[in-house]
Amino acid sequence: MKNYLFNLFKTTQISLPYLKEADIIFTVPVQKDHGDYATNVSMILAKKLKRKPLEIANEICTNLKYDDRIIEKIEIAGPGFINFYFTSSFNSLIIKEVIEKKEIFGKWQKYSGKKAMVEFISANPTGPLTVGHGRNAVVGDTVANLLEWIGYTVDREYYFNNAGRQMRVLGDSVKLRYLELLGETIQFPDDYYQGAYIKEIAAKLKKENGDRLVNEDAEGIFKQAAEKEIFADIMTTMKRIQINMKNFYNEHVLYEEGKIKSLLELFKVKNLSYEKENAVWLKLSELGNEQDKVIVKSSGEPTYRLPDIAYHITKYERGYDIMIDLFGSDHNATYPDVLAGLRALGYDESKVKVLIHQFVTIMEKGEVVKMSTRKANYITLDELIDEVGSDVVRYFFNMRSITSHLNFDLDLAKKQSDENPVFYLQYAHARIASVLRMTKDEGLVPSLDDLNLLATKEEQNVLKKLYEFPDVVLYAAENYETHRVCIYLEEIAALFHRFYTECRIIGSDKRLAQARIALCVAVQVVLRNGLSILGVNAPEKM
RNA sequence: GCCCCCAUAGCUCAGUGGAUUAGAGCAAUGGCCUCCGGAGCCAUGUGCGUAGGUUCGAGUCCUACUGGGGGUACCA
Known part of the structure; x- marks a missing residue:
């Protein structure tokens, strides 16, 4: 339908050259009796041509040479809308098209030959995926599906970091629980990981090793075992909601391949960084951001900004035409720094599309469940899938605009699934x-x-x-x-x-x-x- | 203080600058099976946070304000 209208207007440009001057848009009117499609082109042209919209609409209509087997009638209405009514026999031809194209009906070639990457979930292996990760996972995978439908070749990638402070705390948490199981009296700090899964991992270690690990470093076997178990869990959960990641990119690779070191050098050479108080700072204020930020701490450890920039550079090097990053709103302060760094190095930042989704609020028995990975009181994505199934989980996370908070009434989803x-x-x-x-x-x-x-x-x-x-x-x-x-x-x-x-x-x-x-x-x-x-x-x- | 997101019906939310009439689901009330799946269909709605502005035209864009969420670390 729309295609026919576009072509009709294109041929009419010969007799009415001013039609070239407006972006012609056809919309489906809210009111059914306003036709199947309508255009406001005469109102847009009215300003440019300094003429009355109705007059222009009349002129357009008398010049449109349409096939009356396709279009039943054209009307001018309101302040100058042109409404198109298609014949019912033309409308019915869509069935033929749908049935012939079948599973490819709705697909486009528009972006064929283009490569896209969607980076999502990207949760560090410190605990099971939560409901918040669930929204990220489902939306990320669905955006990837959509891009495939319009022609892109899409890679799904999960970026993670198994080093750093969070992971040290994880190893410590497991070791403490292990010692506790061996009968030692422990002080378990509030800011350690409180979840039951920590105890389960500790119990497994005890079962397999007895008390042989008491003198092991928390950062050794304890951390490694925790990471392995937790990642296995995450993989299982992803599989349950039909998510197939193509790549898992470990931040550590950036260090191994010297990309962190060379990026740091590059910033220095380009005079984009400086040292102050034993730390290295990126001159973000010169790049249009609010303030300079630390990229290497005085301890010598880089902050997340340096690897994040290096990671994005690998995406450019891998030849993606478009790179989607999907974050929760708690990360909304991190990406402007990364984009500024990329911009300063001459990368086209418009290829990076940052999508921020708002929080998921879980309602249970009429109350909001506050969630934190550290604290024990959170609902995992796995539990949610157990309760309502993969289809409901995927549909619910997809059905709201990501800019809005998602209110997930667990009781409703659990017991009244037919609603x-x-x-x-x-x-x-x-x-x-x-x-x-x-x-x-x-x-x-x-x-x-x-x-x-x-x-x-x-x-x-x-x-x-x-x-x-x-x-x-x-x-x-x-x-x-x-x-x-x-x-x-x-x-x-x-x-x-x-x-x-x-x-x-x-x-x-x-x-x-x-x-x-x-x-x-x-x-x-x-x-x-x-x-x-x-x-x-x-x-x-x- | 500054930055990002949000505010639409009792509740959860759609709404791509368009049309004297802002939609859907849920909840509520009342109808519809001699008939292909009643997990369905039909009927019933005092709603765009406040105040300005831009525009031929604003729920939609701009400014300020109010209220809520998230940030603003040498955490990620």
């Missing part, structure tokens, strides 16, 4: 599968021969919505907004149910029945495609 919109979508899909099984037994098959019979309001509404799917995918992908897909799917499922309530298949004239079955198939394809973007199953039966 969840994900079931509404899966039900629509399963219902169609059932219809197809049943009609097949009646000797009816989908047919594209008489699609023009699909003329009722309910049928037409579904058809027009089918046309929108590729646009929704493109918009969602280019704006990294996974929730758009959810909104669309809920809309088309609702339109389908309405159609199905009003329009009978068995008992109708055979040609009409078979056209309606074809409509069902098309809706099913789109539901399945949309759900696959989200990583949610589309069941044949429920």
